[in-house]
Amino acid sequence: MTKIGIIGATGYVGAELLRLLLSHPKVEIAALSSVSFEGQEISNVYKNFLNKTNLVCETAEDVIEKSDVIFTALPHGLSEDIAKKAIDSNKICIDMGADFRLSNEEEYELWYGKKFTQPEIHASSIYGLPELNRAKIKECSLIANPGCYPTTIELGLMPLLKNSLIKLDNIICDSKSGTTGAGRGLTLNTHFPEENETFAPYKVGAHRHTPEIEETLSVMAKEKVNVTFTPHLLPINRGILSTIYCSTKDTVNLEEIHKLYVAAYKDEPFVNVLPLGEIASIKNVRLTNDCHISLHLNHRKDQIIVVSTIDNMVKGAAGQAIQNMNIILGFEETDGLNLIAPAF
Amino acid sequence: MTKIGIIGATGYVGAELLRLLLSHPKVEIAALSSVSFEGQEISNVYKNFLNKTNLVCETAEDVIEKSDVIFTALPHGLSEDIAKKAIDSNKICIDMGADFRLSNEEEYELWYGKKFTQPEIHASSIYGLPELNRAKIKECSLIANPGCYPTTIELGLMPLLKNSLIKLDNIICDSKSGTTGAGRGLTLNTHFPEENETFAPYKVGAHRHTPEIEETLSVMAKEKVNVTFTPHLLPINRGILSTIYCSTKDTVNLEEIHKLYVAAYKDEPFVNVLPLGEIASIKNVRLTNDCHISLHLNHRKDQIIVVSTIDNMVKGAAGQAIQNMNIILGFEETDGLNLIAPAF
Amino acid sequence: MTKIGIIGATGYVGAELLRLLLSHPKVEIAALSSVSFEGQEISNVYKNFLNKTNLVCETAEDVIEKSDVIFTALPHGLSEDIAKKAIDSNKICIDMGADFRLSNEEEYELWYGKKFTQPEIHASSIYGLPELNRAKIKECSLIANPGCYPTTIELGLMPLLKNSLIKLDNIICDSKSGTTGAGRGLTLNTHFPEENETFAPYKVGAHRHTPEIEETLSVMAKEKVNVTFTPHLLPINRGILSTIYCSTKDTVNLEEIHKLYVAAYKDEPFVNVLPLGEIASIKNVRLTNDCHISLHLNHRKDQIIVVSTIDNMVKGAAGQAIQNMNIILGFEETDGLNLIAPAF
Amino acid sequence: MTKIGIIGATGYVGAELLRLLLSHPKVEIAALSSVSFEGQEISNVYKNFLNKTNLVCETAEDVIEKSDVIFTALPHGLSEDIAKKAIDSNKICIDMGADFRLSNEEEYELWYGKKFTQPEIHASSIYGLPELNRAKIKECSLIANPGCYPTTIELGLMPLLKNSLIKLDNIICDSKSGTTGAGRGLTLNTHFPEENETFAPYKVGAHRHTPEIEETLSVMAKEKVNVTFTPHLLPINRGILSTIYCSTKDTVNLEEIHKLYVAAYKDEPFVNVLPLGEIASIKNVRLTNDCHISLHLNHRKDQIIVVSTIDNMVKGAAGQAIQNMNIILGFEETDGLNLIAPAF
Known part of the structure; x- marks a missing residue:
């Protein structure tokens, strides 16, 4: 089982990712982090996890250390430094925020009001729309998950x-x-x-x-x-x-x-x-x-x-992130994502 | 008090018109009609009218006879004949359906699958968008209330x-x-x-x-x-x-x-x-x-x-119809329409 | 026209009261107050009032001075002092909060965590459920509007x-x-x-x-x-x-x-x-x-x-408060309250 | 893989059962039936099944013949005869309607207006609330799934x-x-x-x-x-x-x-x-x-x-029916039912 970490697990995207990954057949959640709820069980923050997991929110550092694949679900501007650390430790990082979505730093600054903090790793990131970039995603360890x-x-x-x-x-x-x-x-x-x-x-x-x-x-x-x-x-x-x-x-x-x-x-x-x-x-x-x-x-x-x-929470966020992970790790692309919409 | 009739009072547009007109300071509802609920109190069909009115659904003929202004709230194709009778009796008719909205009969046939049944009265009808046609509406007795x-x-x-x-x-x-x-x-x-x-x-x-x-x-x-x-x-x-x-x-x-x-x-x-x-x-x-x-x-x-x-039910239907009536009858244009949206 | 003031006009109860009173035939709104939005037009806080009123939020003192009837729509514990001032100035005060609803001070302290701050005026207040207390309400100038x-x-x-x-x-x-x-x-x-x-x-x-x-x-x-x-x-x-x-x-x-x-x-x-x-x-x-x-x-x-x-916002708050005002002022009890529910 | 049939697949309970069973690891859907949609693909009736299954609605007889376990999702009164046929063919029948929920025929007649049509099989049915009747359910082939x-x-x-x-x-x-x-x-x-x-x-x-x-x-x-x-x-x-x-x-x-x-x-x-x-x-x-x-x-x-x-659609209907099936067939009771509520 591949070890997974989620940084920013108590936001909506992080919580949705956790929900989906708990049913994924080939991974296990190694660690979660949350700044606001550090030390608390995730099932205390989201009651839907009651009796489904005992995971406790730790620090981002803990997550990076314990995991092979790190998902970041953070407000824009906060993923770059974490991605750098993950890459430097030879881990895979899938960013569900906006930090790596724009290749042009000026455009990024125009819309987000700041420069890249880790400009050197941007070049190695791939925009994670599998239908466009599947081949590149396979070879990549830093994914900008689409909006x-x-x-x-x-x-x-x-x-x-x-x-x-x-x-x-x-x-x-x-x-x-x-x-x-x-x-x-x-x-x-x-x-x-x-x-x-x-x-x-x-x-x-x-x-x-x-x-x-x-x-x-x-x-x-x-x-x-x-x-x-x-x-x-x-x-x-x-x-x-x-x-x-x-x-x-x-x-x-x-x-x-x-x-x-x-x-x-x-x-x-x-x-x-x-x-x-x-x-x-x-x-x-x-x-x-x-x-x-x-x-x-x-x-x-x-x-x-x-x-x-x-x-928007699945193909628009957590599900597409899992799809990217599946591609990188050589899993079936649909692993953990064989979902049928409730008709009502 | 001007006497008002509503033909098709038990559809949504008819019921909304009734609700608004019951608070209008210068008119009284003389009669309502409904094919499906003839003989029943309107408050039996719409419970919100309980203790607000005792009006009973009659026939279209009754309505035309008892009213000075006739509002038609009918499926398309059913207003023309009624409008003809109303006009012939020197009444005012405001049609809230589609029968008089298109001036071009071919276009009407293309979209509605039938010809005009009373072609001679179409020329005298006015499209009741007051912001465009106020002057004409004032002089008119057959209004095509906009969609x-x-x-x-x-x-x-x-x-x-x-x-x-x-x-x-x-x-x-x-x-x-x-x-x-x-x-x-x-x-x-x-x-x-x-x-x-x-x-x-x-x-x-x-x-x-x-x-x-x-x-x-x-x-x-x-x-x-x-x-x-x-x-x-x-x-x-x-x-x-x-x-x-x-x-x-x-x-x-x-x-x-x-x-x-x-x-x-x-x-x-x-x-x-x-x-x-x-x-x-x-x-x-x-x-x-x-x-x-x-x-x-x-x-x-x-x-x-x-x-x-x-x-859509007020300016998009019943309210605009009342606005047209106010213009034709020389009332204040806002009579019965001084409404403030609930904030929540 | 009786002059009305609303203290706490930007909470939901205050805003609903304003909406209803703007259509009341026998009163005019003399002043509004809001601690959070003092100096701002109410239509800037609640956009539904755009072009319906130009009233600006003032202080509670302004409201007491300018009004004959003062409605308080405040968190519990904040109405007593205002009611005292209103009573002392021979004004009518209708409190839509909880301050005067319980006659027993111990019970009040048990549930609300504080004692009465103006105990001497409690005796003269009446619980404003007209169906129970109409005769007493008529003679009263301090109303505890029911929850x-x-x-x-x-x-x-x-x-x-x-x-x-x-x-x-x-x-x-x-x-x-x-x-x-x-x-x-x-x-x-x-x-x-x-x-x-x-x-x-x-x-x-x-x-x-x-x-x-x-x-x-x-x-x-x-x-x-x-x-x-x-x-x-x-x-x-x-x-x-x-x-x-x-x-x-x-x-x-x-x-x-x-x-x-x-x-x-x-x-x-x-x-x-x-x-x-x-x-x-x-x-x-x-x-x-x-x-x-x-x-x-x-x-x-x-x-x-x-x-x-x-x-809950009308008979459960603002509407019942108006009903109480109508009774005290000798108006028709239904003035401003002839409302028909939208059927949909 | 155990072969499953659903009789009445196009009602809400039948459709929900199908959705859940398509993800069950130990069964396959052998056949569906629907009176109203016989001959049509279920994905044509419920678009959420598009590309998820090609199953076509057949007759109840087809379903009984092709399946080992038969779920009935029918208006009350219509399951008894089907259950009889299923039992006679040594199949398991799980009825999600009301036909077998009441043991007392008089009570049944009082509330449902008809007598039992197959009184002799009622005695062998078990009320399928696993928390109450698990041991009996294990030995049973006719389940009255609770309301x-x-x-x-x-x-x-x-x-x-x-x-x-x-x-x-x-x-x-x-x-x-x-x-x-x-x-x-x-x-x-x-x-x-x-x-x-x-x-x-x-x-x-x-x-x-x-x-x-x-x-x-x-x-x-x-x-x-x-x-x-x-x-x-x-x-x-x-x-x-x-x-x-x-x-x-x-x-x-x-x-x-x-x-x-x-x-x-x-x-x-x-x-x-x-x-x-x-x-x-x-x-x-x-x-x-x-x-x-x-x-x-x-x-x-x-x-x-x-x-x-x-x-109500899962533990209150289709999910509980699957739980009963899992018990009867000796599967893990949670097979196909390891579900986590979306937090939002």
């Missing part, structure tokens, strides 16, 4: 971009996320009576996932891509659905594009291209590592609408 | 279109509605366990509100407008929010456009243009006749994002 | 207790409340992802409303009453429903008891005893000052089940 | 009843269930806009689970037990929580009773008695086969409050 919104958009657009079918200056991503994406920190926006029975966008034109989306789409297109990205907050717990509007270079033949998508993803264990006529819905991916994609026409002839949905 | 989605989009875009600031071939309307928009009819999509905790678009590229939106926007622009319109279903009861993406002809000066909106709507009792930096949210318009609009920039310089939100 | 849970239970049991029909040592009140009852303060329990899709009791056997319920029921019974009271938190915004189990002294004749209830409440504008066979439901009282009561038999012959429901 | 509400109440009270600690004529069970308990059939009560943001009891004093609860509690007490049972509908998908009020024969020593519960359930894989001071909550058992029980005192000295919660 939740970007995962929906990047998987939703990859076949169009790789085949140069759409215009790169008119991509509109209207994305909607459940509240777990905002984490466990208390805010008025996520106070139940304020968030229940309402809906609104937030950070319009200013969300930090924008440069990540643009960088990855540009890699796919081999050209600079600009997107309009608007996140909205849904009064549900889990799930992201992105409705993506693209202008095509030619008149759309939806059946051909659908075939292209089916072919592009036919060997992917977690990406399902729905039959034409069906519409992707959050409920069918909830609590799974799956991404569902549906393709649609408007009556305009040079536009395609892509609907792409995932569970 | 819920169209109201958000039309109010959201009117100043841009009237001032020819945006391109007419690249308008994208990503709209999200609460479940009351689907009405009282039972469907699997609105079965609680199926709709709760999920989110998805529906009728992508094929919703019947599309031609209504395009016709009205074209009137505003004095040119043919095409829109991409995607409706989504939110797991909440009330409210619609549309996120609208427009390509501008010139580089956007957001402050100037904001001034334009403020000026355009400064005398409108129900349209609020939010200060720059704020974001429109369903909760602040819920249970009111208000429309909140906020304006946003992306980093693209030739695009503006408009967020427009209403309560 | 939300107690209102459901007291109205639910009054006819049984006044007629000595039930045993006083075996009353079980299983109560469920929406989240607005917990107020605007941020807690993990009311963090959306933690409260959504779950349900649990809280403070079992230890909720501060217990002594208030017992004192008032004892007044009704003219004998000491003990209750078992268990509050639960519902994942909805508004509404309380109490399911109350009573052992009767004799075999139950449900029709006779129903007649007794109907007679007891026949002149009450806000209490509706449902026909036998119907079941009270939160949705029919939401956003109103109404209390719905339904009566039920189990197969046990010496037990009656009473279901009693209100909107 | 959802009864499971919470029976597990919640078993230690008190077996030790004769409470009075048997004053047990009050106030139970609250998510909407999946009502199944997939469309009703106005479970129409989203009608059920969202509300709460109410239903079938007060008249729910069919009452005789099942009373029969099983009587077995535990070895004496006739009567309960007051009130079900309520929660606006959530999953979970039941029962708040149970018992009068004790002596003054309560909560710590001793807690010890008794801990001892009673210490070898039970799915029943967790929470530490004193904690309160059971639906969210910690959601999507698991666990039952959480917490014990509480009121200030009354002769009363104990038990809070008991399960996921």
Whole structure:
């Protein structure tokens, strides 16, 4: 059994990762850390772990020492130093924060307000979207696990971009996320009576996932891509659905594009291209590592609408991190991730 | 007191209209009709009316006879004949269905699968968006009350279109509605366990509100407008929010456009243009006749994002119908509509 | 127009009171206060007030000076001094907190951890349950507005207790409340992802409303009453429903008891005893000052089940406070409270 | 691999059973049946099964023929004949409906309006509450899987009843269930806009689970037990929580009773008695086969409050059925049921 450590285990992403890894057939959790709850049993912080694990929160140092694979689930800016230590000790590090997602330090500074603290290890990190970078991930020991919104958009657009079918200056991503994406920190926006029975966008034109989306789409297109990205907050717990509007270079033949998508993803264990006529819905991916994609026409002839949905906590965070680990360690890619969404 | 009749009082729109009119200072409800519940007290169908009214559901004929103003809240195709009778008896008719919303019979047939049954009265009907057609509404006795989605989009875009600031071939309307928009009819999509905790678009590229939106926007622009319109279903009861993406002809000066909106709507009792930096949210318009609009920039310089939100049952249906009635009868436009959203 | 002041206007109860009073035909809001938001417009704190009022938060002193009737919506322990000042200035004070609800200082100290700070004014205060104390309220200038849970239970049991029909040592009140009852303060329990899709009791056997319920029921019974009271938190915004189990002294004749209830409440504008066979439901009282009561038999012959429901923010707080004000000022008791629940 | 069949696979209980069994390590699904969807792929009825299984709905006869263990998930009254055929073919039958839950035919007729159609096989059936009947279940081939509400109440009270600690004529069970308990059939009560943001009891004093609860509690007490049972509908998908009020024969020593519960359930894989001071909550058992029980005192000295919660679709239906199958087949009792609740 490979020994796993989770740094930042008491945030939502850390807790979800723990939940999933406790059912993984080939790993064991060696240690957890939490600054806020050091010394406490995790089942005291999250009651769902009662009688499921006796693990106690330790320090980050303890976790690095005891583990072969280290997952970091920390606010941005706090993973770099830990990753450095992990790499220096020949461990694998999978960062679920934003520290290694942008390759360009200036862009990072622009959006996150700080420079890289460990610039020398950035070059060796790989953006952990398996459908794009599987071969590189296999050889890598420092993974930048993708953001939740970007995962929906990047998987939703990859076949169009790789085949140069759409215009790169008119991509509109209207994305909607459940509240777990905002984490466990208390805010008025996520106070139940304020968030229940309402809906609104937030950070319009200013969300930090924008440069990540643009960088990855540009890699796919081999050209600079600009997107309009608007996140909205849904009064549900889990799930992201992105409705993506693209202008095509030619008149759309939806059946051909659908075939292209089916072919592009036919060997992917977690990406399902729905039959034409069906519409992707959050409920069918909830609590799974799956991404569902549906393709649609408007009556305009040079536009395609892509609907792409995932569970933000699984394929959008902890599940994709496990998928990356499975690839690196040579496990079955679906180990620990054979999940079926509850129908209700 | 003006005598009011509601035909189709036991659907959601009819019931909401009744609720609002019972508090209107200048009218009294003379009669209600319902095919399914004829002979029953409305408070037996909707328990919220217990001890609030003793009205009993009668026939449509009874309603026409007893009322000065007749509101029709019927499935499409059923209002035309009633409107004809009402007009012939010199009554006012406000149709909350789709029968008179499209001026073009071919377009109507294309989307609704039938021809006009009373073609001669269509010419005298007015599209009841007061912010666009107030003067005409005043002189009219047959109102086509706007659809819920169209109201958000039309109010959201009117100043841009009237001032020819945006391109007419690249308008994208990503709209999200609460479940009351689907009405009282039972469907699997609105079965609680199926709709709760999920989110998805529906009728992508094929919703019947599309031609209504395009016709009205074209009137505003004095040119043919095409829109991409995607409706989504939110797991909440009330409210619609549309996120609208427009390509501008010139580089956007957001402050100037904001001034334009403020000026355009400064005398409108129900349209609020939010200060720059704020974001429109369903909760602040819920249970009111208000429309909140906020304006946003992306980093693209030739695009503006408009967020427009209403309560689909009030400004999107029953409230706007009352507003039209107030205008026709020479009442204060806000009579019966001085509503403040519950903060929670 | 009577001049009204609200002290503590930015908590949920204060904001709800403001919303309701802005539609009251016979009063005007003279001033608001808030410690946290002094100097700010209330519409900046609660966006639903945008364009509905320009009121700015002032100090408590300002409010007392400018107003004839002062409502206090404060955490327990903070209303006494303000009430003293108001009384000394010959103003009317309606306290929506707990400071004057218990007549017994020892009981108060036991549950609230402090003694009365203005013991001399307690004797002149009246518990503001109009259905019990209307005559006394009329003559009073210091009202202890009832708690939300107690209102459901007291109205639910009054006819049984006044007629000595039930045993006083075996009353079980299983109560469920929406989240607005917990107020605007941020807690993990009311963090959306933690409260959504779950349900649990809280403070079992230890909720501060217990002594208030017992004192008032004892007044009704003219004998000491003990209750078992268990509050639960519902994942909805508004509404309380109490399911109350009573052992009767004799075999139950449900029709006779129903007649007794109907007679007891026949002149009450806000209490509706449902026909036998119907079941009270939160949705029919939401956003109103109404209390719905339904009566039920189990197969046990010496037990009656009473279901009693209100909107916790209206009849359970701000609405009942207005009802008390209307009584004191000689207005129609329903002024500003002619509200019909939205059916959906 | 043992061959499994599900009769009635397209109802909520059948679909949940399929979801869970697809991850069971020691069985394979041989066949499904559905009257309404015969001939269709189950993934066409429930989209969450897309790419998870290709199973097609067949007839009940097909299922019986192809399977070693047959689960019936049918409306009451339809399982008896199928069970007869299964038994006659030496198969195991686990009925998730009500047909075999009551041993007394008169009681059954009273509540279900019909007599037993296969009276001779009733004697060989066992009530499948493993914590009560494990030894008998092991030897049995016809299981009456318990109802959802009864499971919470029976597990919640078993230690008190077996030790004769409470009075048997004053047990009050106030139970609250998510909407999946009502199944997939469309009703106005479970129409989203009608059920969202509300709460109410239903079938007060008249729910069919009452005789099942009373029969099983009587077995535990070895004496006739009567309960007051009130079900309520929660606006959530999953979970039941029962708040149970018992009068004790002596003054309560909560710590001793807690010890008794801990001892009673210490070898039970799915029943967790929470530490004193904690309160059971639906969210910690959601999507698991666990039952959480917490014990509480009121200030009354002769009363104990038990809070008991399960996921109605798992321990309350499909999960418990699998637990019964595991026992009969000699598997680990937790096979396929090692589930951890999502924390959010």
